Amino acid sequence: MAMPGGDQELGSYYVGVDVGTGSVRAALVDQRGILLAFADQPINQWEPQFNHHEQSSEDIWVACCIVTNNLRETCWDKAGHFFDLPDFLSWKATGVTARSLCSLVCKWTYSAEKGWDDSFWKMVGLEDLVADNYSKIGNQVLPPGTCLGNGLTPEAAKDLGLPAGIAVAASLIDAHAGGLGVIGADVRGHGLACEGQPVTSRLAIICGTSSCHMGISKNPIFVPGVWGPYFSAMVPGFWLNEGGQSVTGKLIDHMVQGHAAFPELQAKATARCQSIYAYLNSHLDLIKKTQPVGFLTVDLHVWPDFHGNRSPLADLTLKGMVIGLKLSQDLDDLAILYLATVQAIAFGTRLIIEAMESAGHSISTLFLCGGLGKNPLFVQMHSDITGMPVVLSQEVESVLVGAAILGACASGDFASVQEAMARMSKVGKVVFPRREDKRYYDKKYQVFLKLVEHQKEYASIMKGD
Secondary structure (H helix, E strand, C coil), X not given: CCCCCCCCCCCCEEEEEEECCCEEEEEEEECCCCEEEEEEEECCCEEEECCEEECCHHHHHHHHHHHHHHHHCCCCCCCCCCCCHHHHHHHHHHCCCCEEHHHHHHHCCCECCXXXXXXHHHXXXXXXXXXXXXXXXXXXXXXXXXXXXXXXXXXXXXXXXXXXXXXXXCCCCHHHHHHHHHCCCCCCCCCCCCCCCCHHHEEEEEECCCEEEEEEECCCCCCCCCEEEEECCCCCCCEEEEEEECCCHHHHHXXXXXXXXXXXXXXXXXXXXXXXXXXXXXXXXXXXXXXXXXXXXXXXXXXXXXXXXXXXXXXXXXXXXXXXXXXXXXXXXXHHHHHHHHHHHHHHHHXXXXXXXHHCCCCCEEEEEXXXXXXXXXXXXXXXXXXXXXXXXXXXXXXXXXXXXXXXXXXXXXXXHHHHHHHHCCEEEEECCCHHHHHHHHHHHHHHHHHHHHHHHHHHHHHCC
């Protein structure tokens, strides 16, 4: 028996049927004995007189047929539509099943130029999604910022406390909305190299639990290990390349919270009414003495892929590395490990940028948003290590600004997404690299690259005869 959803051979599956007193039950079980699907159906019972019970063999057969058919008719055959979350929310708001070009291009293998690829769905055993002109996965695809239908439905308006009929825009993935919220800001008067240059010279970095690196180009650029290019997936009319780091904020938390001195850090930060990271930053300033703070990690090096590498190596088998540990477990040791971790994340960004530039991008300025953008050490290290200025948005919540830009376009108040970006994105602060520290970070970067080279060598040795 084939698995529901396609005729691709995936091994043998078995149906077990149990006819009980009150119902017929059936289960789909694989060769490992794992129950994959379950169905049951009540059996009619008659009591012609007290203590006499009768059942119909024909009724039992009908119940057996129903449960076995229900195993094949799964939350798959009965599904009316398959949505990515942004499109689901748009549908709930408007009743319109149109999909955002962003979601389909970035996550669903849809081509902005050619549409759906039937051969892909057949290859993975899901060719039933092609039926009815792709009605279940989307046959109307709209650029982000396009007004959906007649706007907010009365039911959704009541739930949201908003007027019915106000414009609702075709959506963006959250990181892409963050990129939209920062990358188009007017930078005049800030002394930045990207002033007067095309928007393609800018790289948006959305950094929180993980990080995304969004670069755009007028023509498609294929970057090994970096997702894309996707046409009009973020800024209409431009191709998007999306690099990423699987864990960034999560990695910093992991390193800090797992250290023996973390309880001491918590107590001291609480006593000063500071966050633990504000306290660590001030502690680093205290122990650095006369040297630049970054120099505290001269003999401590971190490779940050504790959850595999997304870009540009695209290797989920890679592990994290820390080189230069000592027996010390005091607060100084914790602060320096925290610094080395932040630097490692910035070196990872430098590696992504180098891969993008080698493929044809020309990047001069970083536009950074997300929770980690509130950490001045994280921002300064990215500037120092990449050698590029970092622009911070006036509004910290750039993802929300990006989403509002879409709404502004859908309302008709702006003629284009680009116009709305230029008007609604504001520069808050610009952080410039400390050029005098360049030689130090170039050396650290050489060590950084050696770490992954050595890790692969170790793996090769252990796999050998």
